[in-house]
Amino acid sequence: MEEDKNYINMIHGDLARASQVQSGMPENVGVMNIKTANRTILEASQKPTPRSLWDCFWYEGELSCLFADSNVGKSILAVQIADRIAQTDNVLYLDFELSEKQFQLRYTNEHGNLYSFPERLYRVSLDCDSLLDANFEEAIIGSIEQMALQTGGKSQMKEDKLRVLSGRTVLLFPDADGYSEWKQRAESMTYCKAIVSDLLEKHATPKQKADHIDIADWIIFQIQEGKLMSTANHLVEAEKILQQMIEKNPVLQKLIDELDLVLVDASHIASDDKSPP
Incomplete structure (x- = not known):
């Protein structure tokens, strides 16, 4: 019954698209997409509901902006959010403000005890020496895209985000629940050749897949169980x-x-x- 409903919604979406074209309203103008509100709802209903990352304020696949006046704690709140999400997912925290020592001091209490973050939280800083001979904006954006690809970002598996890897062969290790999606996208790529490893798809347990483990988690599990030497x-x-x-x-x-x-x-x-x- 649910499958029949989906087919009906797809047909309604196609009819809405045809009606829009017939009425003379373009579907695209420059970098903008145009569609009716009803067609937007119909097409969105075919997509899975995004997973909540941080309460009801931030969901998987969304872009969220945190803004406020200066010196009210935006950076501290951002790290707290990252700390929470990193309990279940890999998080890249791009810190272009604090030095490593400043970061350490911020998360050391009055007794000298260091705060312990989840192992999935990674702090990213700038390699200033590498920026000397590079275009700043292109280097920053390109590095962020490559990091997202190499660390399991499903939303980055898009053609327009892979130009920086043009002509290269990339080996990808998706999370335990992401093989099918990554494999399908990799087959349609033209800018680069993407090889998707099925290691976790074949060997991860159902619980590990439900926990969205990545290749690092799996290797640690194997070492702990004595199945893989360090x-x-x-x-x-x-x-x-x-x-x-x-x-x-x-x-x-x-x-x-x-x-x-x-x-x-x-x-x-x-x-x-x-x-x-």
């Missing part, structure tokens, strides 16, 4: 194996240098006697 220990062992292989065939080192290769794994390389093949 990266540091893994690479130490891998480096030993690689060194043994180079000693046996020095040409391998030249190949690594010429192609600028990076060691990431050594699983199943060594034989039973622990010597390289």
